[in-house]
Each structure stands twice: as structure tokens, then as C-alpha cells.
Amino acid sequence: MTTVKEIPAFQLETIYRVMLKRIAKGYNAEQLTFLMGAAPGYVRDVEALEKPFYSSDDLDSIARALEESNSQSFFPLKDDESLLNISFHHNRHAGKDIYNYYRTDEQGEDEEMYAVKEDVAPDFDEIPGSEKSYELAKEAVHLLIRAGYFFEAKLPYEIFHALNRFLGYHLSPFVLHLALIRFCENDEHNEGLRMVGSADNQCRYEECQ
Incomplete structure (x- = not known):
């Protein structure tokens, strides 16, 4: 290229x-x-x-x-x-x-x-401990949703740093991204998030009202 x-x-x-x-x-x-x-x-x-x-x-x-x-x-x-x-x-x-x-x-x-x-960026399955980190990220995001953290829309780096402080564990941004996608999926059994904003105005995540 x-x-x-x-x-x-x-x-x-x-x-x-x-x-x-x-x-x-x-x-x-x-x-x-x-x-x-x-x-x-x-x-x-x-x-x-x-x-x-x-x-x-x-x-x-x-x-x-x-x-x-x-x-x-x-x-x-x-x-x-x-x-x-x-x-x-x-x-x-x-x-x-x-x-x-x-x-x-x-x-x-x-x-x-x-x-x-x-x-070269590894695939998900090639990242050591990726499944464990993914489950940990999902659980932490779920707790933040229930605590009202996403009542106001948050930028991805804000969520990333908040989770790392909360867990005392350095997540991969890739793993967090996958976890947030999971909570943005339409699932009646899932306490969800939605992505707001645009590429020109920074995408944020907020809880579904």
C-alpha cells in the first residue's frame, strides 16, 4: 500500500x-x-x-x-x-x-x-486469557449500568479508564469494545446500552431509557 x-x-x-x-x-x-x-x-x-x-x-x-x-x-x-x-x-x-x-x-x-x-494485531482467540477478560469486562459493564454510570453518555476512553480502575486490571480496548457491542445488541433479557453521536461528533455509550 x-x-x-x-x-x-x-x-x-x-x-x-x-x-x-x-x-x-x-x-x-x-x-x-x-x-x-x-x-x-x-x-x-x-x-x-x-x-x-x-x-x-x-x-x-x-x-x-x-x-x-x-x-x-x-x-x-x-x-x-x-x-x-x-x-x-x-x-x-x-x-x-x-x-x-x-x-x-x-x-x-x-x-x-x-x-x-x-x-500484527492478533485475532480474539490468539489473545492470552481473552475469554476470561471478555467475561470480566461484561460483568464490570453490567455493574456500571446498574450503578447508573451510563445515565449520562460516556466516551469509550472514559469507560475504558473507569473499568481499569474499578477492576485493578488492564483490559484490552479490543475486549472492552466487544463487551460494549454485546450490551448494544437488542436483547429483551439484557440491560442494554446504546451508542449515540456520530463519527463527526464522537460516539458515546449511554443506558437505554
Whole structure:
């Protein structure tokens, strides 16, 4: 997969910094997208230069999802607005996703700017203890529903951090997402949730009234 785009230098470095921080937390692009309440594929598409750069609200949400105290830490020290002609390449090899950003100069020569590797996201059955974590997440969400936590709509990262504090156990965002989907299903025997908002206005979860 290859994308070519003209982008300000500071935006490219910010995208790179966000990638490093999410990978350091152990989150893939889809998990961070879920925690933000954004549309599926959003973070992946920004990183691949297929969508416009993050808004300031996006960066605030990313900072909260990654438990960064200040979204300004994503920005380079120098606000370089010079335009770069960048090509993005994504390959998969030996269980790794490999991302490369190349700058093409006026002579048509490519210079590698950034290279990032991360483990390919495992399937649910490949995650150690996934079934136990899923049942734990469902039970915890059910208790929060009964306690009135979802009376006001909550963003995914708010739920994620609340559950981790409540359980004293670090859940995978993927497992929590599956649990929330379960409570959003129509089931007359299930105390349910519903998803509100939109991809443009962050999706939240609230109890069904």
C-alpha cells in the first residue's frame, strides 16, 4: 500500500509521535480509534495520509485515551510549516506491520524520514486469557449500568479508564469494545446500552431509557 501527499513537516512529525506513543501503550490504530469514539479506520487513515490531519479536539481525545497529560507533547518543538512531498508505504512481513515515510526532493530522490514497526494485531482467540477478560469486562459493564454510570453518555476512553480502575486490571480496548457491542445488541433479557453521536461528533455509550 502506497500513498503520496504534500503535508507540512510539523504535521508529519506529529503523526509519527502519535504512532510511537500508541504503539508504546500496546494499542493498534483501530483500538485507538475506538477509544476516541471516532469512525472505524480513522487513525489508520490519518497515519496513511489518506485523511486530513488530526483536529485539535482529536489530539485532546488521543491524549486522554493514551493518558498523556498534555496533547502538546505530540507536537515537535519547532513548528515547521514547510511543505514536504511524502510517500507512505505499508508492508507486512514476519508478523510485523512496517510503515515507512519517504520524502521526495525536487530531483525526484527519495529520503526516508520515519520507519515504524508494530506487531500484527492478533485475532480474539490468539489473545492470552481473552475469554476470561471478555467475561470480566461484561460483568464490570453490567455493574456500571446498574450503578447508573451510563445515565449520562460516556466516551469509550472514559469507560475504558473507569473499568481499569474499578477492576485493578488492564483490559484490552479490543475486549472492552466487544463487551460494549454485546450490551448494544437488542436483547429483551439484557440491560442494554446504546451508542449515540456520530463519527463527526464522537460516539458515546449511554443506558437505554
